[in-house]
Amino acid sequence: MSAGILTPPRRDRFALPRGERAWRAFAIQTVVLVLIVAFLAWVAANVISNIARLNINTGFSFFARPAGFEIAQKLIDFGDGATYFDVFLIALINTVVLTAIAILFATLLGFVIGLARLSSNQLVAGVAATYVEIVRNIPLLLQLFYWYFAVLRPLPGPRQSLNFFDIAFLNKRGLFLPYPIFESGFGALALTILAMLLIALALAWMNARHRARTGTGLHSVRLIALFLFVPPLLAAWLTGFPLSWDVPALAGFNFAGGMTVIPEFVAMAIALSLYGAAYIAEIVRSGIRAVPVGQIDAARAIGLRPGQISRFVVIPQALRVILPPLGTQYIVLLKNSSLAAAIAYPDLMLVFAGTVLNQTGQPLEVMIVTMASYALIGLAIGAAINLLNRRVQLVER
Amino acid sequence: MGKLAAFLKSCVATPFNIVLSILTVLLIAWLLPELIKWALIDAVWSGNSSKACEGHDAACWVFIRLRFDQLLYGPYPTSERWRVDVVAALAVVAIAFVLMPVRHAGARKLIGLVSLVALPVVAAPLLAGGFLGLKPVPTVDWGGIMLNIVIAAWSIATAIPLGLLLALGRRSEMPVISYACATFIELWRSLPLIGVLFLAVVMFPLFVPPGFESDRLVRALIAFTLFNAAIFAEVFRGGLQAIPHGQREAARSLGLGYWRMTGLVVLPQVVRIVMPGMINTCVSIIKETTVVLIIGLIEFLAVLQIAFSDPEWLIGDQIRTTGYLFAAVVFWSLCFALSRYSARLDRTMGARPGPAKAPAA
Numbered sequence: 001m002s003a004g005i006l007t008p009p010r011r012d013r014f015a016l017p018r019g020e021r022a023w024r025a026f027a028i029q030t031v032v033l034v035l036i037v038a039f040l041a042w043v044a045a046n047v048i049s050n051i052a053r054l055n056i057n058t059g060f061s062f063f064a065r066p067a068g069f070e071i072a073q074k075l076i077d078f079g080d081g082a083t084y085f086d087v088f089l090i091a092l093i094n095t096v097v098l099t100a101i102a103i104l105f106a107t108l109l110g111f112v113i114g115l116a117r118l119s120s121n122q123l124v125a126g127v128a129a130t131y132v133e134i135v136r137n138i139p140l141l142l143q144l145f146y147w148y149f150a151v152l153r154p155l156p157g158p159r160q161s162l163n164f165f166d167i168a169f170l171n172k173r174g175l176f177l178p179y180p181i182f183e184s185g186f187g188a189l190a191l192t193i194l195a196m197l198l199i200a201l202a203l204a205w206m207n208a209r210h211r212a213r214t215g216t217g218l219h220s221v222r223l224i225a226l227f228l229f230v231p232p233l234l235a236a237w238l239t240g241f242p243l244s245w246d247v248p249a250l251a252g253f254n255f256a257g258g259m260t261v262i263p264e265f266v267a268m269a270i271a272l273s274l275y276g277a278a279y280i281a282e283i284v285r286s287g288i289r290a291v292p293v294g295q296i297d298a299a300r301a302i303g304l305r306p307g308q309i310s311r312f313v314v315i316p317q318a319l320r321v322i323l324p325p326l327g328t329q330y331i332v333l334l335k336n337s338s339l340a341a342a343i344a345y346p347d348l349m350l351v352f353a354g355t356v357l358n359q360t361g362q363p364l365e366v367m368i369v370t371m372a373s374y375a376l377i378g379l380a381i382g383a384a385i386n387l388l389n390r391r392v393q394l395v396e397r
Numbered sequence: 398m399g400k401l402a403a404f405l406k407s408c409v410a411t412p413f414n415i416v417l418s419i420l421t422v423l424l425i426a427w428l429l430p431e432l433i434k435w436a437l438i439d440a441v442w443s444g445n446s447s448k449a450c451e452g453h454d455a456a457c458w459v460f461i462r463l464r465f466d467q468l469l470y471g472p473y474p475t476s477e478r479w480r481v482d483v484v485a486a487l488a489v490v491a492i493a494f495v496l497m498p499v500r501h502a503g504a505r506k507l508i509g510l511v512s513l514v515a516l517p518v519v520a521a522p523l524l525a526g527g528f529l530g531l532k533p534v535p536t537v538d539w540g541g542i543m544l545n546i547v548i549a550a551w552s553i554a555t556a557i558p559l560g561l562l563l564a565l566g567r568r569s570e571m572p573v574i575s576y577a578c579a580t581f582i583e584l585w586r587s588l589p590l591i592g593v594l595f596l597a598v599v600m601f602p603l604f605v606p607p608g609f610e611s612d613r614l615v616r617a618l619i620a621f622t623l624f625n626a627a628i629f630a631e632v633f634r635g636g637l638q639a640i641p642h643g644q645r646e647a648a649r650s651l652g653l654g655y656w657r658m659t660g661l662v663v664l665p666q667v668v669r670i671v672m673p674g675m676i677n678t679c680v681s682i683i684k685e686t687t688v689v690l691i692i693g694l695i696e697f698l699a700v701l702q703i704a705f706s707d708p709e710w711l712i713g714d715q716i717r718t719t720g721y722l723f724a725a726v727v728f729w730s731l732c733f734a735l736s737r738y739s740a741r742l743d744r745t746m747g748a749r750p751g752p753a754k755a756p757a758a
Contacts, residue, residue, distance in 0.1 A: 029573035036577055043604050050603045121414040122407040123421050137732035138725045139684040142698060146721045149705075154714040335589035341691050353595050363599040371596070375587040 047364065062360045063088070069355060071346045073262050084356055091351035092373060098265060098347060099334045099377070102272035106333060107326075109273060110280025117285045128281065135278035141339055143275060148267035148343045158254050167247060175261040176248035185239030192235040200224045264345035268337065276333045283329060287322035288314065319392045327385030331378045338374070348373055436722060451712045456719045464704050468723075471540015471695045477532055481543050484520045488550075491516045513554065536614035540695035542727070544614075545686040548696070552621040552682050557675070559622065560629025565659065567630065568637055578630070585627035590685055593620045594692050617689050621682070628678055636671035637663070676739035680732045697724060 051058060063085040075093050078086040116128035135143070153172060155162070161171040169176040203224050210216075236242075248258030291314050299313040338349040348370060357366040408418040439455035450457035461468070470478050491512035499505045524547075527533035539547065566578035585593065597620035601611065640663055648658040690699040701720045710716050 025571050029571045032577065033573050046606050047603050050607065053607060119414075119417070120407055120410060121417050121421075122404045124414075124417050127421055127425070133733060133736075134729065137680070137684075137729045137736060139687045139698075139728055141687045141690070142721060142724055142728065145698065145702070146718075146725075150714060150718045150721055338589040338591045339688070339691075341591060349589065349591055349595070353592065357599065363603060367592075367596055367600055371588055371592055374589055374592060378587055 051364075056364075057360070057362055058365070060365055062362060062365070067356070067359070069359070071351060072344075073265060073346055084360070087356060088348075088352055088369070091346060091348045094346055094351075095334075095337055095340075095348040095373075096377065098268055098272070098340070098345070099330075099337050101269050102276060102333055102337065103330050105269065105273035106276030106280055109277035111284050113277055113281035114284025114288070117281060118288055132278045132281050135274055136282075140271060140275050140336055141342060144267060144271040144339055144343060147270045148264065152263045152267050158250060161250075161255075167245075169248060169250075169255060170266075172263065173254065173260070174263045175266050176255045176258050177261060178245040178247045179257070179259040181244050181246050183242040183244065185242040189232065189235050189239050189242055193232045196227050196231050199227050203227070262345075264340070264343050267343060268340055268345050272333060272336060275336070276329065279329050279332075280326065283322055283325045284318075287318040287320075290321040291317045316392060320389075323385060323389045323392060327382055327389070330381045330385065334377055334381060335374065447709050447712050447716075450715065454713070454715055456722065457715050458719065460704075460710060460716050460719055461723050464700075467541060467704065468697060468700050469541050470543055471700050472538045473540060473543065474532065474534060474538065477526065477534055480523050480526070480531070480534075484523055487516060487519060517551075517554070536612050537695075539614065541700050542697050544689075544694060544696045545683070548618065548621060548686045548689060549679075549683050551618050552625050552686075553679055555618075555622040556625035556629050556682075559626035561633050561664075563626060563630035564633035564637055567634060582627045582630045585624050586631070588624075590620075590624055590688055591691055593624045594688065596620065598692050613692065614694060617692060617694060621685075625678070625682055628681075629675070632671050632674040632678055633667065635674065636667035639670050640666050673739040673743040676735055676742070680735050680739075683732055683735075684728065697727075 050056075064083055066081050067084045067087045069087075071087065071090055071094075073094055074090050075097065076086075076090060078090075082090075113128045113131060116124050117132070119125045119128070155170065155172040158169075158171050158173060161169040161176075163169055167178055246257045248255040248260075250256075295313055295317065296309060299309045304312065337347060340347040341350040341354060344350065352366060352373075353370040357363055360366065407414070409415050434455070436456045439453065441450045441453050441455065441457050441459055443449065444459045445463070447460070449459050466475075466478070470481055473481060494508050495512050497508070499508065522528065523531070524539065525534060525536070563578045563582055566574045567582060569575045569578070588596075594617060597616040598613065601616045601619070605611075644662055644666065645658060648662040653661065687696060687698045689696055690702070695703070701724060704710065705717050705720060
């Protein structure tokens with residue numbers, strides 16, 4: 001680093017003479033380091049002696065042993081001989097799927113409520129504010145209990161299910177949804193859709209570049225829509241609509257066909273989404289309010305239409321403020337998903353740090369794996385948001 | 398134009414707003430009367446047993462009234478509950494003393510210190526008992542709302558000073574201290590609270606030498622302290638970063654050392670900035686105290702869950718919903734009041750004249 005004439009000289013932060021100050025800092029840090037190392041060594045020694053005393057197995061070899069217990073929700077079925085590693089994967093996927101669904105719905109609902117709070121319609125704004133203030137100030141665990149024990153569990157049995165247009169059914173055994181069946185020819189259709197998506201993306205990119213260079217749009221939205229809809233529809237017609245839905249139907253005392261979402265998942269997803277939405281709504285609101293009014297006035301003055309104002313002026317600037325706290329909120333959502341243990345949804349915390357820990361009797365290894373998994377998923381979410389964030393950040397020219 | 402007129406006008410300002418207003422009114426008209434009817438009008442208020450509520454699909458406040466003592470004290474022995482009341486009364490007195498507008502700075506400090514230190518020193522032995530002929534009450538018998546308050550009060554009182562030290566350490570110019578604090582903070586912040594509680598329950602016995610006894614509540618309290626200290630540390634960090642460097646330099650040039658500079662110049666300004674954030678963290682701590690139910694402590698929600706499964710009250714789903722509604726109202730009133738207070742501080746902060754105001758020319 002070059003010390004230019006404008007950089008102020010480094011100030012002495014301590015009143016002591018320079019040499020003495022450095023020595024003191026050195027001494028303090030040495031003492032702290034020795035204390036930390038000594039504490040960690042003491043804990044490690046305790047762990048080693050306790051493990052020897054209690055005859056606890058060590059190592060990760062338990063991962064290869066058969067687990068021998070059932071999990072209520074399996075997105076991959078390993079059959080009867082599932083090992084502890086398979087169980088770990090199943091539980092991990094359960095946590096990830098729950099978090100992803102909750103993030104999706106919480107974001108959608110959160111944006112709607114956040115926008116509603118800014119509505120010029122005071123009634124709508126008031127109702128949205130009431131929602132946020134009610135949901136944010138009640139413990140998530142209580143809300144979860146309400147949805148699971150007071151709403152979903154007392155639902156009638158399969159014969160008196162709540163019927164959603166004969167497609168989806170909700171009863172005390174869970175949510176029954178149609179399941180897609182891919183028939184022959186679906187591959188060709190999927191390829192067409194993918195190819196058209198790529199073309200549309202390329203067109204959008206070219207359009208953005210053109211706009212950045214010249215300041216005028218190519219009006220390629222219609223062209224993109226043409227590519228996105230016409231060839232896939234044509235392909236679908238040619239292949240004879242190769243996608244059909246396996247709709248659940250009442251057979252005897254339960255539903256057959258379709259897919260079953262266990263009530264624990266439904267309760268978790270509802271509670272997490274509603275709770276997360278209240279926080280996301282506040283993030284969205286403060287993000288949009290952070291855009292100076294002058295920006296909107298200026299946009300209006302140069303003749304942009306309301307839709308254009310939000311697309312080109314408000315949203316890009318609001319996103320800069322919204323994205324970082326939104327990422328933090330997603331990680332909070334992930335961490336909150338571990339409340340699943342309270343209603344026995346088989347997530348990572350319950351299955352791994354609960355059942356597997358009890359069966360193997362190896363708390364050290366199991367807890368390390370569980371905690372590292374949460375930390376890693378959290379890091380992945382953070383990295384994804386950072387990537388997105390870099391795209392919307394202000395580019396100074 | 399009156400407020401009401403402005404409100405009504407905003408509801409019908411544009412065709413889109415009219416549609417929104419109609420939909421919102423329909424939503425309210427569908428939900429609100431139903432709720433009021435269920436929770437208040439049709440509700441059962443009087444009676445002395447579950448018989449009174451049988452067959453009534455409405456709130457059963459009799460259940461809450463008959464179970465009120467349990468919800469408050471959990472399994473704490475009935476004959477000893479006066480001790481909890483004494484502690485609660487002392488806490489109210491201490492809070493009143495702290496809030497008392499005392500001008501003299503030294504007296505304020507003394508009152509604050511005495512309340513903060515004396516209260517736990519008196520409260521903990523009084524609740525636990527085992528001396529002066531007081532019957533010992535093991536912590537497994539602590540429960541109900543009292544347990545939530547104990548956990549929240551302990552966490553807030555311990556996590557704030559620890560969090561402050563961590564935040565100062567993280568900003569230290571000494572790399573060892575800064576890295577150690579940053580690692581500690583990020584480690585706890587990356588874990589879910591339930592994971593930290595599990596960790597405390599199953600790992601604590603492994604970490605300490607054999608014979609080092611600690612009960613479940615103590616482990617949960619340690620977990621709460623560490624977890625929330627990391628969160629407070631991040632709140633304080635924001636405030637520390639907001640103090641202009643010139644403030645520190647000015648303190649230095651007056652000849653103040655690190656601790657006096659921090660205590661007399663930096664922290665008074667930081668506390669004012671981070672007050673809303675601190676109160677919001679307190680709100681989440683209050684909400685989080687319910688989570689100890691998962692490791693088997695009988696706090697408020699756990700008492701409710703146990704009461705629901707009492708055969709006497711297995712008379713319908715309205716009992717459960719009533720219980721949850723009651724718990725929601727209790728938590729909501731407390732948390733809403735606190736978050737309002739924090740929002741008010743947030744708004745008025747810029748307007749308040751600071752201590753470092755320049756003298757009028």
